[in-house]
Amino acid sequence: MLNWLTQLTSEHVRDLTPYESARRLFAASQGQQRVWLNANESPEAPQFEISSELLNRYPDCQPDRVLQAYATYSGLGKQNVVITRGADEGIELLIRAFCTPGTDKVLICPPTYGMYAISANTFNVGCIKAPLNEDFSVDVASVNAAAGKVKLVFLCSPNNPTGTLADANDIISILEAHKDQAIVVLDEAYIEFSAANTQTSLLEQYPNLVILRTLSKGFALAGIRCGFVLASPEIKEILLKVIAPYPVPDPVAQIAAQALTHAGVTAMKQRVDELSSSLASLSKRLLELDGLELVGAQCGNFVLFRHAKNIELMQYLVDNNMLIRNQSKQLMLDNCLRISIGTPAQNAQLFELIEAFFAQENAPLTSTNEAV
Ligand SMILES: *Cc1c(COP(=O)(O)O)cnc(C)c1O
Secondary structure (H helix, E strand, C coil): CCCHHHHHCCHHHHCCCCCCCHHHHCHHHCCCCCEECCCCCCCCCCCCCCCCCCCCCCCCCCCHHHHHHHHHHHCCCHHHEEEECHHHHHHHHHHHHHCCCCCCEEEECCCCCCHHHHHHHHCCCEEEECCCCCCCCCCHHHHHHCCCCCCEEEEECCCCCCCCCCCHHHHHHHHHHCCCCCEEEEECCCHHHHHHHCCHHHCCCCCCEEEEEECCCCCCCHHHCCEEEECCHHHHHHHHHHCCCCCCCHHHHHHHHHHCCHHHHHHHHHHHHHHHHHHHHHHHHHHCCCCCEEECCCCCCEEEEECCCHHHHHHHHHHCCEECEECCCCCCCCCEEEEECCCHHHHHHHHHHHHHHHHHHHCCCCHHHHHC
8 A cells, every 4th residue: 555645746756766866876975085077077166256245136037147148158149048057957948848748758869868858757748769870870760750749859969978969960850850840959068068069050940949058067067057048039938938937046147147258258168178188188098998999979078988897997986986977777888987077187097097997807817826
């Protein structure tokens, strides 16, 4: 018999398990001297000035100076920008605005970011899968075969955790196949690391395109929870019907506005350049290790690789206070681990540990064994 609280819980919520965020997985170890290379965060925090002058007031729902700053940064108009509590809230708003619980479905292309399916599940919205091709390109035929059966199509470019880009012609073909029937949501959370590949220029021509952005990755501000939905003014109007009345706390708006000034964007670009070159050199060194295969591409701030001893390597790194992320439960990613790029010192420390692990694994039998 179910106890009263289980009975009381909405049926589709009973079966849910909380998202295993990188933070939750190692929550108990926060106090220790650990190196966090498991959540694609920036290794260093930029500095900001915050004023308490307006903290007695409710903030604007969509603070104008942040809207203006992000519109300028993304080359769009304010009427195309919605500010959200991280890109994660953008995902949730789209599902709440466009999907009827118990009836509608979304489409995802695994292996990909976990929150699309999790958000859909929390609203009792179904999730159809069109797995990526073997080279992690989008299986356009499968995605387009779902036209008319789904309300939202989630694409991610650069994709987490494969680091691969979606092809522009594939995106266009998907936009056309789902025209008038579904919104195509292109998640560009890592676009700062691959800036030339943004698809914002398609927004004007394709009214069913929505782009997700965030300050969490390239802008190094995961802690303030600030993201953006880029879309037509008509879609913006719909999303503003379901958003909370005060989604952007005043300190968040102050920090976001500073991060998006000319100086802030210049600093971001410099940080991104440094991380990208660290990523290239770490990837090159990893490739030289025995039996290690890089998986996907390196268009974000992370590298994905496969090795038969991934479980042992992961444990060895955790035992040495170096946290990376296991991705081997994902479709097509058996034996895969993901490393977020850290500071040069952290990357060097990580590589030394990996080398030490390999040296230990490849060591010949000890002399005592041989002597017996
Ligand atoms: C990190 C990440 C997000 C979430 O970004 P927030 O703005 O921190 O909520 C969204 N999509 C992808 C692909 C991500 O990796």
